[in-house]
Amino acid sequence: MKRIHGKWICPICRATSKNAHFQALHDYALLINPTITNKxxxxxxxxxxxxxxNYILKSxxxxxxxxxKERIYYLDLHAENR
Known part of the structure; x- marks a missing residue:
């Protein structure tokens, strides 16, 4: 999905989501690292x-x-779509 004007849009089926990043970051925390930087x-x-x-991380x-520049965010695996 690509983020366009505050929404995630699938380029194939055109489905939209405001919070597709929740599951992606949950997967990131499980598969890669429970912390993440802006970069x-x-x-x-x-x-x-x-x-x-930055907006996504703050939200x-x-x-x-x-x-x-050195900020590290802790991905909370137990939070339910904060």
Whole structure:
């Protein structure tokens, strides 16, 4: 899916979702790492914009450590779509 104007859109079937990233980040935490940075999020979700990635991370209300450039977010596997 690609993120376009605040929605995730499937380029094949045109299905849309506002929160497709929830499951993707849950999978990321299980398969790759239970922590994530803005840069890692952008790479994993194929997002070009730092601001959009920051918006997604802030909207998830995740615990984090560090300031700005070195910030690491802790993906909570037990949270239900915060």
């Amino acid at each position: 890692e999020l952008r790479k994993f979700l194929h997002i070009d914009s730092e601001a959009v990635a 998830l209300n995740l615990d984090y450590r560090g300031n700005t």
